[in-house]
Amino acid sequence: xxxxxxxxxxxxxxxxxxxxxxxxxxxxxxxxxxxxxxxxxxxxxxxxxxxxxxxxxxxxxxxxxxxxxxxxxxxxxxxxxxxxxxxxxxxxxxxxxxxxxxxxxxxxxxxxxxxxxxxxxxxxxxxxxxxxxxxxxxxxxxxxxxxxxxxxxxxxxxxxxxxxxxxxxxxxxxxxxxxxxxxxxxxxxxxxxxxxxxxxxxxxxxxxxxxxxxxxxxxxxxxxxxxxxxxxxxxxxxxxxxxxxxxxxxxxxxxxxxxxxxxxxxxxxxxxxxxxxxxxxxxxxxxxxxxxxxxxxxxxxxxxxxxxxxxxxxxxxxxxxxxxxxxxxxxxxxxx
Amino acid sequence: xxxxxxxxxxxxxxxxxxxxxxxxxxxxxxxxxxxxxxxxxxxxxxxxxxxxxxxxxxxxxxxxxxxxxxxxxxxxxxxxxxxxxxxxxxxxxxxxxxxxxxxxxxxxxxxxxxxxxxxxxxxxxxxxxxxxxxxxxxxxxxxxxxxxxxxxxxxxxxxxxxxxxxxxxxxxxxxxxxxxxxxxxxxxxxxxxxxxxxxxxxxxxxxxxxxxxxxxxxxxxxxxxxxxxxxxxxxxxxxxxxxxxxxxxxxxx
Numbered sequence: 001x002x003x004x005x006x007x008x009x010x011x012x013x014x015x016x017x018x019x020x021x022x023x024x025x026x027x028x029x030x031x032x033x034x035x036x037x038x039x040x041x042x043x044x045x046x047x048x049x050x051x052x053x054x055x056x057x058x059x060x061x062x063x064x065x066x067x068x069x070x071x072x073x074x075x076x077x078x079x080x081x082x083x084x085x086x087x088x089x090x091x092x093x094x095x096x097x098x099x100x101x102x103x104x105x106x107x108x109x110x111x112x113x114x115x116x117x118x119x120x121x122x123x124x125x126x127x128x129x130x131x132x133x134x135x136x137x138x139x140x141x142x143x144x145x146x147x148x149x150x151x152x153x154x155x156x157x158x159x160x161x162x163x164x165x166x167x168x169x170x171x172x173x174x175x176x177x178x179x180x181x182x183x184x185x186x187x188x189x190x191x192x193x194x195x196x197x198x199x200x201x202x203x204x205x206x207x208x209x210x211x212x213x214x215x216x217x218x219x220x221x222x223x224x225x226x227x228x229x230x231x232x233x234x235x236x237x238x239x240x241x242x243x244x245x246x247x248x249x250x251x252x253x254x255x256x257x258x259x260x261x262x263x264x265x266x267x268x269x270x271x272x273x274x275x276x277x278x279x280x281x282x283x284x285x286x287x288x289x290x291x292x293x294x295x296x297x298x299x300x301x302x303x304x305x306x307x308x309x310x311x312x313x314x315x316x317x318x319x320x321x322x323x324x325x326x327x328x329x330x331x332x333x334x335x336x
Numbered sequence: 337x338x339x340x341x342x343x344x345x346x347x348x349x350x351x352x353x354x355x356x357x358x359x360x361x362x363x364x365x366x367x368x369x370x371x372x373x374x375x376x377x378x379x380x381x382x383x384x385x386x387x388x389x390x391x392x393x394x395x396x397x398x399x400x401x402x403x404x405x406x407x408x409x410x411x412x413x414x415x416x417x418x419x420x421x422x423x424x425x426x427x428x429x430x431x432x433x434x435x436x437x438x439x440x441x442x443x444x445x446x447x448x449x450x451x452x453x454x455x456x457x458x459x460x461x462x463x464x465x466x467x468x469x470x471x472x473x474x475x476x477x478x479x480x481x482x483x484x485x486x487x488x489x490x491x492x493x494x495x496x497x498x499x500x501x502x503x504x505x506x507x508x509x510x511x512x513x514x515x516x517x518x519x520x521x522x523x524x525x526x527x528x529x530x531x532x533x534x535x536x537x538x539x540x541x542x543x544x545x546x547x548x549x550x551x552x553x554x555x556x557x558x559x560x561x562x563x564x565x566x567x568x569x570x571x572x573x574x575x576x577x578x579x580x581x582x583x584x585x586x587x588x589x
Contacts (some may be wrong), residue, residue, distance in 0.1 A: 079432045082588055101345055104434045111432070115425035117353075119360055132433045134351040174429070 029057025032182050032212040033078060038041055038075050038087035040236075047073040049236035049313070050087070055229075057181070062206045062227035062244070063216035066331055070236040070308055071216035073110055075186050078214070079109045105133070108180040112187055114171030118160030120150055122170055125159060129174045145173040149203065165196030172203060183207065185215040189222060201226050208274050220323035224248065234331040244323070251321025252329060256293045257304045258285075258319060264311040273307050289315070346435025350443030351450075354417065358451045367412060371455045374405050379462065394472055398462050399480040399556050403549065406491050407520060411512035413452060414495025415505045417444045420585060423503045437587070441580050445496055452488040456481065476558035483555035486568035487548060491516050493575035494544050500583040523547030 033055040040048040048070040058077050063071040076082040078089055080100035089096040092106045116125055126145065130138035146152050149169040154162060159170055168188060175183060188204060189197045197219075204213065204226050223230050224244045232240040232247075241246065248254060261269050268285045271291060273282035273292050280295040294300040301318055358364035378401040379385040385397030421427040430440055495512040502508040521527055522543055524545045532540035544550060548571075551564040 076428070076588075081428055081432050101342070101434050101436065104432055107432070109429070109432045111425060113425060113428050117357075117426060118424070119357065120353075128349060128353045129433065131352070132346050132435055134434070190548040 002035050029059070029116050029212070031056050032092055033214065034090045035074075035078065036088050038074065038077060038089065039085050040070075040077060040082065046236050047085075048077070051229060051233070051236070051238050052087075053238065053241060055212045055214060056067050057212050058209065059229055060204070060213045060215070060227045061229045061231060062223035063214065063231055063233055064218065064220065064223055064327065065216075065233035066218065069233040070332075071233055072186055073236075074233070075109075075184050075214065075216060079107055079184055080104060105178070106180055107182045107184060108166075108175030108178065110171045110175045110183075110185045110188055112190075114168045114188075116159045116167065116170055116174070119158060121156050121158050122146075122162075123155045124200025125170065126173060126177060129177050135178060141177050141179075145176050148176060148207075149173040150199070163196075165199065168196070168200055169203070172200070176207070181211050182307055183211060183213040183215075185213065187216055187218075189217065189219065197222070220327055224323060231233060232327065232330055247272075247323055247326055248321045251326035252325055253293055253319055253325060254297045254300045256291055256319045257301055257316065258289050258291045259304075259308075259313040260289050261308075261317040262312045262314050269308055269311055273304065276303065276307055278303060291319075337434055341524050343436060344439040344442055346433065347439040347443040347446070350430075350435060350440045351447045354444050354447030354452055358413075358447075363412075363416075364451065367409060367451075368455050368458060371405065372458055373408055374409075375402060375459060376403070376462075392470075395462060395466060395477055395480060396556065398459060399484060400553070402456075402484050403487050403491075403520060403552055406488055407516045408513060410452065410488060410491040411495040411498070411509045411516065413448050414492055414499050414512060415509040416499070417448060417496055418499040419503055419505045419508045421585065422500075422589075431523075431587060438580055441496070441500075441576065441583060445492060445576060448492050448496070449485075449489055452492065453485055456488065473558060474555065479558045479560050480556040482560065483552050483564075486565070486572075487552050489521075489572045490548065490575065493572045493579065494519065497575055497579035497582060500579050500586060510542060518581030520548055544549070 001158070031054050033053075035054070036052045037044070038048055038051050051070075051074065053061075063074065065071050073082065077084045078091065078095045078096065080103055083097070091103045094102050094106070096103050117128070120128070125144075126142045127138065130141055135141050146155055149172050151169055151173055154166055159167060162170065172185070172188065175185070185204070189200050192200060201222060204215065207213065208226070215227070225323065227244055230240070230242060230244045230247055231238055242250075266288060270282045270284050270290050270292075273279055273290070278295050278298075278300055280293040282290065282292045285291055292300070292304055299318060301316070303311075305316075358367075375398060377384075379398040380387045380396075382389065382400060390397065418427070421430060431437060457525035463472075463477060466477075494515050495508075498512040498515065499505075499508045502511065527541055528544050530549070531543045545567075548567075551567045554561060554564045
């Protein structure tokens with residue numbers, strides 16, 4: 001769902017009201033990021049092309065897309081680092097173009113590759129961020145994020161001596177030091193090993209309840225794990241704005257049934273399945289397994305078994321749709 | 337908060353971080369040692385300052401060579417300040433904090449300037465010696481220190497501009513040295529004679545009024561004249577503003 005019809009800026013009164021409204025677990029959270037018709041060119045290249053969306057408190061929005069799709073550019077504009085050529089962005093009711101400083105106080109930002117001052121110790125670096133953010137209780141805030149990001153053991157080490165996983169967590173710690181409503185994370189797990197990835201993903205999941213998070217990734221499993229909304233970008237446009245679960249159900253091969261025929265002719269079984277009206281395709285894979293894809297994406301295991309009838313089968317499994325296949329289909333459609 | 341203070345939000349945090357940064361790496365100490373050896377050598381050398389031969393209770397032998405030492409050493413102080421931020425990507429972090437571009441720029445400038453001031457004041461043994469051996473003109477010594485700090489400010493602002501221009505510290509250093517040398521050469525008599533011969537007396541006077549060396553000498557003689565003070569302040573501010581405009585363009589590449 002792409003929203004294009006909301007006003008360019010939230011009136012101050014409405015924003016104040018939203019802030020003081022009592023929290024309600026069932027109602028959708030207040031709108032924390034509102035982007036309308038955002039456009040940015042680099043020379044003749046259109047990096048971001050008229051995108052619009054809203055993100056609410058409680059949302060974890062994943063920006064998916066191939067490299068160069070405009071994910072990073074869009075994030076840089078939301079944080080105010082880049083100025084858009086056209087369009088408007090409000091964060092927590094504040095217009096980014098009008099008051100970047102006020103917006104920066106509401107946002108925690110992890111830029112791509114988590115840049116940090118390598119010659120500083122973790123503690124000194126967080127101290128600098130706390131000072132720049134004019135935090136009153138800087139010591140407590142530093143202790144809190146050292147704890148949250150599991151950095152206590154390396155607090156006195158210089159950042160350049162840390163592994164990538166730790167560096168990324170330092171980047172997350174600095175983004176969290178002022179307990180912001182809005183977190184913008186540009187490829188928070190890129191280049192990490194699987195264990196480090198899991199640690200960072202768990203960390204992000206634990207942060208999501210009472211704020212809004214926008215993260216970019218090209219790892220689709222990650223979007224499934226941590227996001228409750230997925231936006232697929234390609235060539236600067238929003239192609240899909242949905243939930244990861246819905247995307248999975250739309251993916252080609254969702255609920256495809258796979259099995260091995262232990263007694264009887266696999267080709268014959270496949271041919272019989274292909275005649276069923278709910279069947280999109282049935283074929284014998286090179287390994288000898290039969291794969292049946294349903295037309296409607298529903299789980300058709302019982303129908304499959306009914307058709308198979310007297311043949312003995314083994315290793316039956318129902319496959320989930322794979323986001324990367326959908327992703328390839330969708331983004332290729334644009335490129336073509 | 338006034339509009340002006342708002343424009344320089346975050347300056348203090350940047351200043352403190354950068355100033356400490358000079359002493360967190362060997363660079364700062366190496367700089368100070370080289371600066372003191374070079375200035376001491378030029379002061380007492382028979383080919384340059386001839387402090388011991390002249391037997392005069394003044395420090396002209398020290399101060400008159402400082403601008404030439406600065407031409408090489410001030411770009412070394414400045415080169416890291418923006419080039420490194422842009423190379424490592426921390427500029428994006430810095431300018432998405434509640435810190436303005438102007439605030440961070442001025443904070444870095446003041447940090448570099450404060451570091452140069454520390455280096456310059458470590459020449460105090462020379463002052464101590466003249467005071468012990470004779471009866472120096474304290475006004476002239478004070479004015480010379482003011483002039484030295486002002487010259488350092490102008491050259492630092494030039495260095496900072498090139499640091500904002502190039503991601504590569506070495507390139508920033510070389511360009512800044514070249515620009516600083518050019519800026520100083522405007523003031524040597526040969527240049528002025530050349531200009532006078534080809535473009536006439538009016539242009540010669542104009543060029544001579546832009547000479548850092550002439551204004552520097554005027555100040556070190558103990559005359560804190562307004563036009564010389566203004567020269568340094570205006571050029572420093574001018575280079576700083578240029579640098580901020582440059583950084584506004586280059587921060588995103």
